[in-house]
Amino acid sequence: MSKPVEIPFETTILVRDTCLCLHVQRAARALARRFDEALRPLGLTNGQFSLLMSLNRPHPPAIGSVASLLAMDRTTLTAALKPLERRELLTIAPDPKDKRSRLLSLTADGKALLAQAVPIWKREHAIVDTLLGPDGSERLRNDLRQIA
Template identity: 65%
Template structure:
């Protein structure tokens, strides 16, 4: 025998679910930044990944995966188009030949430098228009949400 969930429960989830509202907001923000970064041939995810590699020393996969809240397999897949476009190289770690380091190439660094002003402009526009300049509160809430662990 099938048990039906009442439509009122659907409305409750639609109106109150933090996960749903966060996913919707993330998708809308992603589209907004994708549109702004399209002239540079980047998606918002690729921009974030390139930015995560913009360090004094090339990082290994694990810390980048943690920063971007990705598993290693997803990160490896996300790196492929960046490698193909010569924006990123995966190199052997000289101190541990089994480990791989992620290197932002000069071409990747140049592209990132061109895209940053657009990111800054779009980011400031969003923060000022949608958040009335109060982005710190939203960042704090999102950081707290990002630190929850599974039940």
Template identity: 50%
Template structure:
């Protein structure tokens, strides 16, 4: 029995604090969608990365990193298995040869088209669990905007 001050860790209850709750929820949802995508040999992060490349103008690694709220090294590491599987191609920018752009290959487009319905189904079932999910999504978007570095 101690009459001393509470430890710093006892003041932060990981079962109820916002940051811990958001991280835990993200891991649960990611594991759930990873399981749904397993038959495609993709994980959630890879599918989201492929979807970022499904645009008219091929983005740079930096642009993808910004869009996903990640750093360039994380995106580079995440790209490696997609490049090995030839789902993504690295192109030289026509206006600046130093800049590399990312593009989906035909196989990448095909796999994305098979994976998107899977992740959309997972999103719909998640939305069914969260009351006022549109409001929740808006609050998360506002959180990201306000605290983006």
């Protein structure tokens, strides 16, 4: 039998304190919980809000375009669309120019729900902006864009 490899506890501390992936994941979870809680009275999660907002365009986007914007694979996006479609907040229709493609549109109910959600999102975002200090949100967005 081979001798088990021991990783020094100091390495665990180093990773805990310096791992960018860990810190971004923790911050993302905290932000998601904050916005999930704020949007809960509307029956939305932060992910559903982002998905619906991504459909608020002058022309219905194709599934691939939305998946790219949200950094999701098409299968995951399709699964995320189903509950919103059941709630009649969006429609999925064939593209008249390419029957293989599907276009996504907000319904009147979807637009009305977004209209209720935007002030909640703005309020929560203002709190986060305050927590991050002057120019903190913009710096963070720019830094995250560099990584993405």
